[in-house]
Amino acid sequence: MADPRLMDxxxxxxxxxxxxxxxxxxxxxxxxxxxxxVEEGRQILLAVMQAYxxxxxxxxxxxxxxxxxxxxxxTQYRVTVRGEQKWFAQCGFEATSVTWLFPGTSVRxxxxxxxxxxxxxxxxxxxxxxxxxxxxxVGHLNYGFGPxxxxxxxx
Amino acid sequence: xxxxxxxxxxxxxxxxxxxxxxxxxxxxxxxxFFGTETRHHMLDANYLSAWFPKRAAERRAFLEQIGKAxxxxxxxxxxx
Numbered sequence: 001m002a003d004p005r006l007m008d009x010x011x012x013x014x015x016x017x018x019x020x021x022x023x024x025x026x027x028x029x030x031x032x033x034x035x036x037x038v039e040e041g042r043q044i045l046l047a048v049m050q051a052y053x054x055x056x057x058x059x060x061x062x063x064x065x066x067x068x069x070x071x072x073x074x075t076q077y078r079v080t081v082r083g084e085q086k087w088f089a090q091c092g093f094e095a096t097s098v099t100w101l102f103p104g105t106s107v108r109x110x111x112x113x114x115x116x117x118x119x120x121x122x123x124x125x126x127x128x129x130x131x132x133x134x135x136x137x138v139g140h141l142n143y144g145f146g147p148x149x150x151x152x153x154x155x
Numbered sequence: 156x157x158x159x160x161x162x163x164x165x166x167x168x169x170x171x172x173x174x175x176x177x178x179x180x181x182x183x184x185x186x187x188f189f190g191t192e193t194r195h196h197m198l199d200a201n202y203l204s205a206w207f208p209k210r211a212a213e214r215r216a217f218l219e220q221i222g223k224a225x226x227x228x229x230x231x232x233x234x235x
Contacts, residue, residue: 004203004204007203007204008200008201008202008203008204009200011202011203012198012199012200012202012203015197015198015202016198019198048203051203051207052203052207069189069197077158091156091157092156092157092158093156093185093188093189094156094189095158096182096185096186096188096189096190097189097190097194097197099190100190100194100195100197101197101198111158113158113159113160113164114157114159114164114168114170115159115160115164115165115167115168116160116164116167118160120158120159120160122158122182124186127186127190127195128186129182129183129186132182134160134161136160136161137158137159137160137161137182138158138159138161138162138165138179138180138181138182139156139157139158139179139180139181139182139184139185140156140157140158140159140162140165140175140178140179140180141156141175141178141179141180141227141228142156142157142170142171142172142175142178143172143175143178144175144178144226144227144228144230145227145228145229145230146226146229146230146231
């Protein structure tokens, strides 16, 4: 098991890289920032992902696909902050948590409805809903929570 | 774990699971569910070691508070 302090440190750098640029750093970049070897950085990354299992690496790679609430891999949940659209939420549920990464700022989530393709907009500020368009937007969990159901978590 | 324009839109979705009728949640409830205390600390230096481990209990408490204490929501196996 990796040193918990290093795991905290790498987790923070990953989360902040996503907030700053919309994409997660690669472990080789993280390693340089943290002053450790590339392989040490990779091992810490694997430990972080094990400790934070709601995120995931792209299959058969060490590339971070998802690090909720944000995603490095684009999804239909586009996030705009201060007029810039460079982030994606992991899913519709996590989209409502992105607001906590941008305190004091409006966070706008736009996504097409999976039924009709028409646009939905949810804007939040410090956890409060500011705009909901259309007003009837609902969340839906298709397979229930928990690994026993064996379904992709994004559904 | 998606958003839809309404419950009817979700039911018309081609991948809608007919066993997920209890899977709807209003947007204000969702914002509360994904806005519990630990979420406010995602940028803290010790989030992974100090805050993330508290999340499961916090989620469960919130789901019970809004009346979603079924295995479907709590992530526990369904009764036989």
